[in-house]
Amino acid sequence: MSPLGPGGVATVWIVALLATGGVLMRPFRAPEAVWACAGAVLLVGLRLIPLPDAARAVLKGGDVYLFLIGMMLLSEVARREGLFDWIAAYAVRMAKGSPRRLFLLIYSVGVMVTAFMSNDATAVVLTPAVFAAARKARIEPMPYLFACAMIANAASFVLPISNPANLVLYGDHTPQLAHWLASFALASTAAIVVTYLGLRWTEGRKLETRCATEVEHPPLSDGGRTALAGLALTVAALLATSALDRPLGLPTAIMGTLTMTIVALRERRLPIAALAGVSWSVLPLVAGLFVIVEALGRTGLIDSLARALRQAVLSNPTGAAWAAGGAIAFGSNLTNNLPAGLVASAALAQAHAPQGVSDAMLIGVDLGPNLSITGSLATILWLIAIRREGENAGFWRFLRLGAIVMPPALVLALAARLWLA
Numbered sequence: 100m101s102p103l104g105p106g107g108v109a110t111v112w113i114v115a116l117l118a119t120g121g122v123l124m125r126p127f128r129a130p131e132a133v134w135a136c137a138g139a140v141l142l143v144g145l146r147l148i149p150l151p152d153a154a155r156a157v158l159k160g161g162d163v164y165l166f167l168i169g170m171m172l173l174s175e176v177a178r179r180e181g182l183f184d185w186i187a188a189y190a191v192r193m194a195k196g197s198p199r200r201l202f203l204l205i206y207s208v209g210v211m212v213t214a215f216m217s218n219d220a221t222a223v224v225l226t227p228a229v230f231a232a233a234r235k236a237r238i239e240p241m242p243y244l245f246a247c248a249m250i251a252n253a254a255s256f257v258l259p260i261s262n263p264a265n266l267v268l269y270g271d272h273t274p275q276l277a278h279w280l281a282s283f284a285l286a287s288t289a290a291i292v293v294t295y296l297g298l299r300w301t302e303g304r305k306l307e308t309r310c311a312t313e314v315e316h317p318p319l320s321d322g323g324r325t326a327l328a329g330l331a332l333t334v335a336a337l338l339a340t341s342a343l344d345r346p347l348g349l350p351t352a353i354m355g356t357l358t359m360t361i362v363a364l365r366e367r368r369l370p371i372a373a374l375a376g377v378s379w380s381v382l383p384l385v386a387g388l389f390v391i392v393e394a395l396g397r398t399g400l401i402d403s404l405a406r407a408l409r410q411a412v413l414s415n416p417t418g419a420a421w422a423a424g425g426a427i428a429f430g431s432n433l434t435n436n437l438p439a440g441l442v443a444s445a446a447l448a449q450a451h452a453p454q455g456v457s458d459a460m461l462i463g464v465d466l467g468p469n470l471s472i473t474g475s476l477a478t479i480l481w482l483i484a485i486r487r488e489g490e491n492a493g494f495w496r497f498l499r500l501g502a503i504v505m506p507p508a509l510v511l512a513l514a515a516r517l518w519l520a
Contacts (some may be wrong), residue, residue: 103147111147114138115391118435122384122427122473124494125491131479132380135387148394156393157386163263163437164382165348167219167476172355173329174223176362177374180322187231188317190309197307198238200300205229205243206295208251210257215334217347218251219261221482224330229407230488236310241492242302244485248469248497249504251477253294255465257287264464264475267440268447269457277344282458286515290466290508297504322362329358378483385437385476392438401442405449412452417517419452424459424513428467428505434476436464455517462512469505472497 103111118138122131142148148156177183178182190208194201205225213221226247233240255262259269259279272283299306319327333354340350389430411419443460468474472482472494482492 107147110145111142111398112164114141114145114147115144115395115434118387118391121214122388122435130380130384131473132384132387135384135391137387138287139387139390140392142394148390148397152393152397153390156389160385160389160437162266162346162348163385163476165352166217166263167293167381167385167480168377169333169338169348169351169353169355170217170220170223171377172352172359172373173326173333173355173375173380174227176355176359177224177323177326177330177368178227179373179376180314180326180362181317181320182323182326183228183231184319185319185323186228187235190228190232191236193257194236194310196310198236198308198310201232201236201238201307201310202243202246202302205232205293206246206250206298209247210254210291213251213254214257214261216330216337217260217474218255218477219480221247221251222477224482226481226484227488230485230490238308238310239305239354240488240490241268242305243297244481244490245492245500246298248478248481248492249294249298250291251481251506252466252469252475253290255345255477256283256461258341260347261336262465262477263347264436264440265435265461266347268444268461268464272455282454282516283462284491286462286512289515290462290512293508293511294469294504297507301500301503321365325365326358329354329361378480378487381476381480381483384479388435388438389441392441396442396445401445404442404446406454408446408450408456412450412456416453416455420456420459420517421513423452424463425509426463426465427460428509429470431464431467432471435473435479436468436475440464458516459513463509466505466509466512469508470498470501474501 115138118134121129121134121137125131143150143153190201190204193204209221209225211227216224226244229243230240231248233243256265259265259276259481333351336350336354337347340347359370359373363373408419408423411422427439427443443464447457447460468478472478472492485492
């Protein structure tokens with residue numbers, strides 16, 4: 100029974116739906132963070148969630164905030180020091196005039212960046228480099244930018260560190276690396292391959308214009324080399340931290356801050372410009388979503404989900420896994436997959452669900468957000484990144500693409516985990 104009463108429960112859901120709609124549609128072109136924070140503040144103001152509970156919900160995202168800060172600092176330093184332009188020129192030369200080869204190259208690099216640095220890194224770090232490559236190749240950038248967005252989610256369960264949502268869902272019960280690979284290697288491969296084929300089918304006609312082959316490739320500056328070293332060391336730090344089963348946020352924030360500081364000291368200037376270029380609004384957006392989900396938990400949502408999951412498992416464990424994976428995949432697009440992962444984690448703990456159900460829900464949390472533009476934090480970061488470059492992808496445009504690409508990838512990934520593994 101919810102402590103809020105019927106009226107309170109209804110009000111929480113109304114506020115949550117309005118806030119989510121604001122994040123999705125951005126009325127008056129207000130940033131996504133405005134709507135998430137407005138919903139959180141309204142819930143506290145109406146006393147539907149006590150202020151201490153709201154504060155604890157915000158603090159739950161501490162590791163995510165640190166991770167994002169580190170990645171955004173690394174990306175901004177790399178952008179300002181010309182690293183992305185340097186990488187872009189190299190990629191265009193390797194493509195040798197073929198847009199399809201360039202597309203495959205970008206997609207493959209996206210798989211590696213997502214797997215070893217996280218899907219948020221693909222959105223924040225790779226997207227500007229891809230835009231720079233398209234500009235140098237003098238081709239339409241959106242097919243290549245869509246590849247960044249889709250692979251950021253499709254490859255996000257290759258490793259535990261590939262998506263912060265993995266750590267949110269499993270909490271302190273993340274499977275060991277060997278068990279993780281045994282569970283998800285085939286499913287990840289299926290998601291990556293099917294997503295690539297879906298993108299090639301939908302965007303194929305836009306990959307017919309021949310790329311430029313002669314592009315200027317200036318040497319990398321000292322600041323660019325420092326940024327590249329910072330990114331490489333961050334990858335090593337994340338792998339080591341993951342192997343030790345420790346939170347990823349603090350080492351990422353340290354590496355980002357250290358890289359920015361070294362570049363500033365070498366150039367004898369304050370890092371004010373780099374700090375000003377970071378999209379800080381992402382942090383209150385995530386915090387607001389955590390508060391909204393905490394309030395939804397007070398409506399009895401988690402208890403209801405846990406009971407339904409427990410009954411489904413007793414009736415048909417495999418069917419329960421399919422249903423849970425599909426439900427969380429589509430549900431993540433309503434609230435964003437980070438808070439959806441929190442709800443799923445709590446429901447799984449209460450239901451004492453078997454590993455197959457947990458794994459299916461993780462696939463849904465990671466891959467499902469390829470349906471809509473606000474399904475995952477990585478996609479929101481991607482959207483912010485392309486807007487900075489003068490491009491945009493509306494909600495309906497992304498949904499039309501996602502409705503073709505995501506469902507078959509989800510079905511085959513779940514099948515690979517539940518039937519073929």
